[in-house]
Amino acid sequence: MNRGSVEEERLVPRSTETKRELYKYIRIGITTFVTFVCCILFFFIILRYKGFADTWKKIMATAQPIIIGLILAYLLNPVMKFFESHLLKFLKPRMKSERKAKKTARALGVTGAILFLFVIIGLLIAAIVPSVINSIISLADTLPGNVQSFISWINGQSFGDTEVTNMIGDYMTKATDFVENWFRNTLLPQANTFITEITSGVISFVKGIMNFIIGIIVAVYVMMIKETLTGQSKKIIYSVCSPKTGNIIIEMVRKSNEIFGGFVTGKILDSAIIGVICYIGCLILRIPDSILVAVIIGCTNVIPFFGPLIGAIPTLLLVVIQSPIHALYLLIFIIILQQVDGNIIGPKILGNSTGLSSFWVMFAILIAGGMWGFAGMVLGVPVFAVIYYIIRRLVAYALRKKQLPTETTKYIHMTHVDEKQNSLQYKMRQSEPVKSDESDVEFGEAPGEENQKNQ
Structure with missing residues (x-):
């Protein structure tokens, strides 16, 4: 009896441990399934649900002046700081209150940045518009003469066989008839549609100009109170997070x-x-x-x-x-x-x-340009550089917690990790790792960061 009871006592813990492992894997499976379903629903809402897309477009259209203002403030901030720093040195000895000198320098710095923006826009308009007009006029003046010279050259050539000349003449006649038929049957009946599209384009252009003007006003306010906005943002972050x-x-x-x-x-x-x-x-x-x-x-x-x-x-x-x-x-x-x-x-x-190699620069431009056009090609590299930096820090943090090295070169020739010693193992004796600059350190700790305190 005693022997049987001992065996039963040994079997009970094993059975309990097996159930716990089973429940553990069930919980992992359920969590994975729920996460997968939530991801599908999330992308379905974004990509398929028309109401969400329409609401998002309306929000972005309404917030367009604010977005333009924030972008302008970010781009003009270095110009404003340049004017402000030099004006503050000039105004400090000449004003009784340092606070008043700072406010005056900030106001004049913002004014200088906005004037700098208008000067750049004016120079671009003065450079582009007359050149475009002259190019169009020149093309309109020279094109008929070039076409006539080409026709005269064809008529003056002796091809030996009049079939080539007749064929060219037939093609030119067909092209002329096609243009004439398109003008009568397509262009004229759809004139109202074209007029509507032109009117819509003019309205959109006027709205864009108005949004840009409002954006300049927003940029002025943002540059004037940028320290206050920075402090408020930090206060919100520390109030929500540890x-x-x-x-x-x-x-x-x-x-x-x-x-x-x-x-x-x-x-x-x-x-x-x-x-x-x-x-x-x-x-x-x-x-x-x-x-x-x-x-x-x-x-x-x-x-x-x-x-x-x-x-x-x-x-x-x-x-x-x-x-x-x-x-x-x-x-x-x-x-x-x-x-x-x-x-x-x-x-x-x-x-x-950016800290990116040439491959990642090309990768960022192709992906971002394909998704967002010209703006994606311009901003794709810095945005991807930020994402790359965040991923690299997260990977380095996870490796340090597991007491594994963070240098990429040490993982090139490794075969596995020894679970007992928690060290990288190699097929043969490891040679000296190749030294690389920061742009070649992928998803690891950047140079100079290995000895920093774990965050």
Whole structure:
């Protein structure tokens, strides 16, 4: 009896332990299933539910002036700080109250930043509009003559067989008939539709101008009270989160601002320098529409990697119509200019502000450009750099908790992790790891961060 009771006592704990493991796996399975279903429902609501999409579009349309204002305030903040710092040095000794001097310097700095914005917009309009008008007029003047010369050349050629000439004449006749029929049967009956679309476009343009003006007002208010907004944001974060989590969020936001702001402001400055150099070079080479070409090259240079190609295509088409030989000169000049920018000017201004390798830069541009167009191509790199930084910090934190190394080079030739010793194992004796800069350290701890305190 005693022996049987002992065996029963041994069986009961084993049975209980088995049930606990079973319940554990059931809970894990249910949690995974519920998470998967919630993800499907979430994406279904976003992508399929029309009411959500319409509500989101209405919210974004209503908040457009605020979004424009926040973007303008962020871009103009360095300009405002430049004016403010120099004006504060001038006003401090000349005013009785330091607080009054700071307020005056801030107001004058904001005014200077807004005036700087208007000057840039005015210069762009003055550079683009006359050049575009002149190009259209020149094209309209030269195109009929070029077409007539082509027709005369065809008529003057002796092909030996009149079938070729007749065939060309038949095609030109058919093309003329097609254009005439399209004008009568398609364009005229849909004139009301075109007028409605044009009216809608004009209304949208006017709304855009009004939103931009309101956005400038919002930017003025944001720049005037940016310290107060920063303090309120931090207060909300620490009221909701624990001090440890709040510190992590603040550090992430600070680093994101450093990456994003450094890239955007640096790229704008780099593009402005490239635009000025391009204009000077076009004047020396006597390229037609030098101002328009320089503006297009400078603006498209904001896009990393593909910017030079995007800017070269319209400028070459614009110049080749007027002078093919000058288009060849422009092509050679653009290639040289982009090499100088990529190897000298760009690295000096931007440095390694994003911490991304060339592969991830191209990856970010392709994905973001495919999803959000031109804006995605411009902002895709800094946004992905921020995401990359956050993922890298999370991976490094998880590895440190497991007492595993964070350097990427140590994982290249490893085969497995020894569960008992908790160390990386290699098939053969490990050679010295290859040294790499920060851009090559993927999903690990950045250089200089290994000895930081765990957050």
